Amino acid sequence: MFDSLSSRLEGVFKKLKGHGKLTEKNVEEGLREVRMALLEADVHYRVAKKFIADVKARALGQEVMKSLTPGQQVVKIVNEELTRLMGESLEDLNLSGTRPVSVMLVGLQGSGKTTTSGKLAVYLKKKGKKPYLVPADVYRPAAIDQLKKLGGQIGVPVFPSETEMDPVEICDKARTAAQKAGCDVLLLDTAGRLHLDAELMAELVRIRDAVMPSDILLVADAMTGQDAVNISESFDKALDLGGVILSKMDGDARGGAALSIRAITGKPIKFIGVGEKLTQLEAFHPDRIASSILGMGDVLTLIEKAQSVMDEEKAVELEKKLRKSQFTLEDFKDQMVQIRKMGSLGDLIGMIPGMKTNKQFKNLDVDETELVRIEAIINSMTPHERSHHQVINGSRRKRIARGSGTQVQDVNRLLKNYTQVMKMIKKLNKGGIRGFGRGMLPF
Incomplete structure (x- = not known):
């Protein structure tokens, strides 16, 4: 970005x-x-x-x-x-108050409020909270249906809003429903408009005064640049925002909004949306963003991503296998799957210090489909073949290629790369395997 x-x-x-x-x-x-x-x-x-x-x-x-x-x-x-x-330091959600607390999401139509509500619910679940989604946009039936669908995907209860209901009534009744469901955080997905108007603001003020949310977050589209700053000012004047979530930071956003909002409004950016997946909402760390802008990388975020997807027991088990040079094709696939969960390889490479400004890596086009192809090839092997790659002869290679929808050359290339990795592991084992990090691919 x-x-x-x-x-x-x-x-x-x-x-x-x-x-x-x-x-x-x-x-x-x-x-x-x-x-x-x-x-x-x-x-x-x-x-x-x-x-x-x-x-x-x-x-x-x-x-x-x-x-x-x-x-x-x-x-x-x-x-x-x-x-x-x-803003110097991370500012998290304000969840102070009597349970269940309410977090109100506001913004213009198309800014990504509904999807962000789902992402925030996933974030809260990881923190051990029990979120409750509340569709309060009665003017757009698709928004209610979308939030109900998202809730089903992530296993979070959703208030059964209807378009005939009053938004304030929805938010008020949702609190009682959340208490009965044992939830502790209400996420209020409010209505938006194509542009700012008095009617919208009056409705949002009514909801705020009725539910007294612990936090009010503006969801602003980072792609709109300076408009995002102007929109933040307008919403803050009417509602006294607690912070901002910048959506679509993975697009062609030039970053001006992220650098301007705090200085102009005094309100912190609390989260940024970095992709379409419901897991792709990240806390906003000003120091890490600054380091990333200056090409210093973002190692802390990289480590956190790794910790969130790596299974500690599997990591210890893998380390033992590496020490004994018993790294199988099944292990190869498992490690690749875990790394893919961390996000795109291009983004991960950019978090490594010096990579963003390194000429060799600056314009690197990482082919994510190659990883999918490798996984398909290994999945087409029998358990015995994955553990004993030496048995994979010409006829087996043809069968594996057919089963994975690839070419025999693709199977050959994977086996060649795997063999080279095994040679490297054996060499390192002779001098100590300490060069390998726990749970990470050794290549």
């Missing part, structure tokens, strides 16, 4: 690092380019102006000018100021 901004900033910092000693002139020239990069990323002009002024004041200070590595010091300052701009 910040690729263009990252690329521009990389060029600026490369020039600054090239100067053995920085002067006021080359600092100003560099920051002028940074300002242009921010504006091109759709950052609000007032935010960009203040950001550059703050960086400049620090960059021309003693800590930089007398440093042995002034260019790197400027990058450090920019990283710290970007983090401060976006």
Whole structure:
């Protein structure tokens, strides 16, 4: 989402690092380019102006000018100021109050409120909460049906709203229903409009005053750039928002909204939607986003993703197999499946420090279908073949290719790669297997 901004900033910092000693002139020239990069990323002009002024004041200070590595010091300052701009630390949902508490989701039509409600329910379930979905958009029957369908998919109860009901009545009755169902968090999916109007705001104020939610979250489409900032201001003025969820951050969003909302409204971004799957809602960590923008990677998020999908017992078992060079094709497939659960390989590679700005990886096109093909090939093997790949002769290869809808060459390539991995494992075992991380693929 910040690729263009990252690329521009990389060029600026490369020039600054090239100067053995920085002067006021080359600092100003560099920051002028940074300002242009921010504006091109759709950052609000007032935010960009203040950001550059703050960086400049620090960059021309003693800590930089007398440093042995002034260019790197400027990058450090920019990283710290970007983090401060976006809120410095993670701000989670406010769930204080008598159970069940209510979290109200508001926003314009098409911003992704209903899907985000489902994603938030999944997030809360992982936190040990018992969410209850409430369709309060009676003007769009499809929204009610969609939320009921999502609730069924994720195993979360949904209030049986009808289009003839009053939205305030729905939210009020839902609280009683949630109590009976043993739920502790109501997620209110309210109505939106194509544009802001007094009627919409009046209805949202009525719902807020009736249920007294512990948190009110605006779901804003990151693709709308500066409009997302303006929309945030309008909703905050009417409802006093608790925070913002930026949806569709995996699209062609230039990132300006993420960098501007906190500075303009004073309200934190609490979550970002990074894909269409219901598991693809992430807490917003300003420090990690800043590091990612500057090409420093996001190792903490990568680790958290791994921990969320890796089975600790299986990881320990795999480590024992690796030490004994007993890594089978079945293990190969299991590890690949777990890594795929973490998200796209392209996104995972981008979280590794240096990869985003590395020329070899910057334009890397990761073919996710290759992983699907490998899994299909292994699934077409018998249990004995997966454990004893040596028995897979020519006729077996043809059968496996037919069963997986692939070519014999694909089967040959997989077996060749697997054999090379096994050779590498045996070599490492001779000198100690400590180079392998628990539960991760060794290639």
